[in-house]
Amino acid sequence: MTMIDKLATFCTATSVAASAGTALIGSQIDLSTLTSRPGAGQPVYLVILPTTEIITGGNAGTIRFELASDSTASIATDATATVICASPTYATDGTDANDAQLKVGNVILCQPIDVRRSERYLGIRCVTTTTTTTAGAITAFLTLNPEAYLAYPNAI
Numbered sequence: 001m002t003m004i005d006k007l008a009t010f011c012t013a014t015s016v017a018a019s020a021g022t023a024l025i026g027s028q029i030d031l032s033t034l035t036s037r038p039g040a041g042q043p044v045y046l047v048i049l050p051t052t053e054i055i056t057g058g059n060a061g062t063i064r065f066e067l068a069s070d071s072t073a074s075i076a077t078d079a080t081a082t083v084i085c086a087s088p089t090y091a092t093d094g095t096d097a098n099d100a101q102l103k104v105g106n107v108i109l110c111q112p113i114d115v116r117r118s119e120r121y122l123g124i125r126c127v128t129t130t131t132t133t134t135a136g137a138i139t140a141f142l143t144l145n146p147e148a149y150l151a152y153p154n155a156i
Contacts, residue, residue: 008141008142008143009142010026010027010122011025011138012051013051013052016126016137017135017136018132019132021077021127022125022128023125024123024124024125025125025126025140026140028073029123031121032120043112045110045112045113045142045144045145046109046113046141047110047142047143048087048124048138048139050108050138051138052136052137053104054090054098054133055094055102055135055136056094056131057094057134057135058131058132060091061093061128061130061132062090062091063090063092063126063133064087064089064090064127065109065124065140066086066125066126067085067123067124067125068125069120072120072121073121075121075123075125082117082118082119083125084118084122085113087108088101090102090108092131092136
Protein backbone atom coordinates (compact mmCIF):
# COMPACT_ATOMS: atom_id res chain seq x y z
CA MET A 1 0.00 0.00 0.00
CA THR A 2 1.31 3.46 -0.88
CA MET A 3 1.74 5.81 2.07
CA ILE A 4 0.28 9.29 1.97
CA ASP A 5 2.06 11.65 4.37
CA LYS A 6 3.07 15.28 4.82
CA LEU A 7 4.85 15.08 1.48
CA ALA A 8 1.39 14.80 -0.09
CA THR A 9 0.47 18.21 1.32
CA PHE A 10 0.45 21.12 -1.11
CA CYS A 11 -0.04 23.84 1.50
CA THR A 12 -0.98 24.40 5.13
CA ALA A 13 -2.81 27.60 6.13
CA THR A 14 -1.41 29.35 3.04
CA SER A 15 -2.78 32.75 2.03
CA VAL A 16 -4.88 33.05 -1.13
CA ALA A 17 -5.18 36.84 -0.89
CA ALA A 18 -4.39 38.16 -4.37
CA SER A 19 -5.58 40.37 -7.16
CA ALA A 20 -7.66 38.92 -9.99
CA GLY A 21 -5.81 36.26 -11.96
CA THR A 22 -4.41 32.75 -11.59
CA ALA A 23 -1.74 31.98 -8.98
CA LEU A 24 0.18 28.86 -7.97
CA ILE A 25 -0.39 28.18 -4.24
CA GLY A 26 2.03 26.34 -1.94
CA SER A 27 4.36 23.51 -2.93
CA GLN A 28 4.31 21.09 -5.82
CA ILE A 29 4.58 17.30 -5.81
CA ASP A 30 7.22 15.83 -8.14
CA LEU A 31 5.72 12.54 -9.29
CA SER A 32 9.07 11.38 -10.75
CA THR A 33 10.51 11.03 -7.22
CA LEU A 34 7.83 8.51 -6.17
CA THR A 35 8.25 4.77 -6.62
CA SER A 36 4.63 4.58 -7.83
CA ARG A 37 1.84 7.00 -8.62
CA PRO A 38 -0.18 8.17 -5.58
CA GLY A 39 -2.64 5.52 -4.45
CA ALA A 40 -1.12 2.62 -6.43
CA GLY A 41 -4.52 1.26 -7.38
CA GLN A 42 -6.50 2.91 -4.58
CA PRO A 43 -8.59 6.05 -5.04
CA VAL A 44 -6.73 9.22 -4.06
CA TYR A 45 -8.68 12.29 -2.98
CA LEU A 46 -7.76 15.94 -3.18
CA VAL A 47 -9.01 17.84 -0.13
CA ILE A 48 -9.00 21.65 0.09
CA LEU A 49 -10.09 23.31 3.34
CA PRO A 50 -10.33 26.99 4.29
CA THR A 51 -8.21 27.78 7.37
CA THR A 52 -9.06 31.50 7.27
CA GLU A 53 -12.30 32.69 5.69
CA ILE A 54 -11.81 33.81 2.09
CA ILE A 55 -13.28 37.28 1.51
CA THR A 56 -13.01 40.35 -0.67
CA GLY A 57 -13.09 43.90 0.57
CA GLY A 58 -15.53 45.88 -1.51
CA ASN A 59 -16.84 44.40 -4.74
CA ALA A 60 -17.96 40.79 -4.94
CA GLY A 61 -15.87 38.35 -6.96
CA THR A 62 -15.38 34.65 -7.52
CA ILE A 63 -12.72 32.11 -6.64
CA ARG A 64 -11.99 28.57 -7.86
CA PHE A 65 -9.23 26.10 -7.04
CA GLU A 66 -7.62 23.66 -9.48
CA LEU A 67 -5.28 20.70 -9.25
CA ALA A 68 -3.02 21.17 -12.24
CA SER A 69 -0.03 19.33 -13.65
CA ASP A 70 2.86 20.53 -15.77
CA SER A 71 6.31 19.48 -16.93
CA THR A 72 7.99 22.04 -14.62
CA ALA A 73 7.62 22.80 -10.91
CA SER A 74 6.58 26.36 -11.73
CA ILE A 75 3.23 25.10 -12.99
CA ALA A 76 1.94 27.45 -15.66
CA THR A 77 -0.87 29.80 -14.70
CA ASP A 78 -2.08 30.03 -18.29
CA ALA A 79 -3.89 27.44 -20.40
CA THR A 80 -0.77 25.30 -21.03
CA ALA A 81 -0.98 23.32 -17.76
CA THR A 82 -3.24 20.28 -17.52
CA VAL A 83 -6.17 20.76 -15.13
CA ILE A 84 -6.89 17.44 -13.40
CA CYS A 85 -9.86 18.65 -11.34
CA ALA A 86 -11.39 21.91 -10.15
CA SER A 87 -13.61 23.12 -7.35
CA PRO A 88 -16.89 24.83 -8.07
CA THR A 89 -16.65 28.59 -8.56
CA TYR A 90 -17.54 30.29 -5.28
CA ALA A 91 -18.76 33.84 -4.66
CA THR A 92 -16.45 35.98 -2.55
CA ASP A 93 -17.60 39.08 -0.74
CA GLY A 94 -17.69 40.33 2.81
CA THR A 95 -18.13 37.60 5.42
CA ASP A 96 -21.95 37.67 5.41
CA ALA A 97 -22.34 37.29 1.63
CA ASN A 98 -19.71 34.56 1.13
CA ASP A 99 -20.48 31.05 -0.05
CA ALA A 100 -20.54 28.80 3.03
CA GLN A 101 -17.68 26.59 1.77
CA LEU A 102 -15.27 29.55 2.08
CA LYS A 103 -15.81 29.74 5.85
CA VAL A 104 -13.56 27.91 8.32
CA GLY A 105 -14.91 24.47 9.21
CA ASN A 106 -16.26 23.70 5.74
CA VAL A 107 -14.78 21.88 2.76
CA ILE A 108 -13.97 23.68 -0.49
CA LEU A 109 -13.26 20.45 -2.38
CA CYS A 110 -13.05 16.73 -1.63
CA GLN A 111 -12.82 14.83 -4.88
CA PRO A 112 -11.21 11.62 -6.15
CA ILE A 113 -8.50 12.34 -8.68
CA ASP A 114 -6.78 10.41 -11.47
CA VAL A 115 -3.12 11.29 -11.89
CA ARG A 116 -2.24 8.46 -14.28
CA ARG A 117 -2.08 10.82 -17.26
CA SER A 118 -0.69 13.82 -15.44
CA GLU A 119 2.58 15.48 -16.21
CA ARG A 120 5.58 15.36 -13.84
CA TYR A 121 4.50 17.99 -11.27
CA LEU A 122 1.19 18.49 -9.43
CA GLY A 123 0.17 21.77 -7.83
CA ILE A 124 -2.77 23.85 -6.65
CA ARG A 125 -3.83 26.91 -8.63
CA CYS A 126 -6.15 29.62 -7.32
CA VAL A 127 -8.26 31.41 -9.94
CA THR A 128 -9.59 34.74 -8.68
CA THR A 129 -11.90 36.78 -10.91
CA THR A 130 -13.55 40.16 -10.84
CA THR A 131 -11.83 41.66 -7.78
CA THR A 132 -9.03 41.28 -5.23
CA THR A 133 -9.29 38.66 -2.50
CA THR A 134 -8.26 40.52 0.64
CA ALA A 135 -8.13 37.65 3.15
CA GLY A 136 -8.21 33.89 3.28
CA ALA A 137 -6.03 30.82 3.57
CA ILE A 138 -6.31 27.16 2.62
CA THR A 139 -4.84 23.78 3.40
CA ALA A 140 -4.67 21.34 0.48
CA PHE A 141 -3.51 17.73 0.49
CA LEU A 142 -3.95 14.26 -0.98
CA THR A 143 -5.43 11.44 1.10
CA LEU A 144 -6.56 7.85 0.66
CA ASN A 145 -9.37 8.18 3.22
CA PRO A 146 -11.26 11.49 3.14
CA GLU A 147 -13.84 10.23 5.66
CA ALA A 148 -11.13 10.04 8.32
CA TYR A 149 -10.48 13.77 8.05
CA LEU A 150 -12.94 15.97 9.88
CA ALA A 151 -12.79 19.76 9.58
CA TYR A 152 -13.50 21.61 12.76
CA PRO A 153 -13.70 25.41 13.09
CA ASN A 154 -10.67 26.76 14.96
CA ALA A 155 -9.29 23.19 15.31
CA ILE A 156 -11.76 22.44 18.14
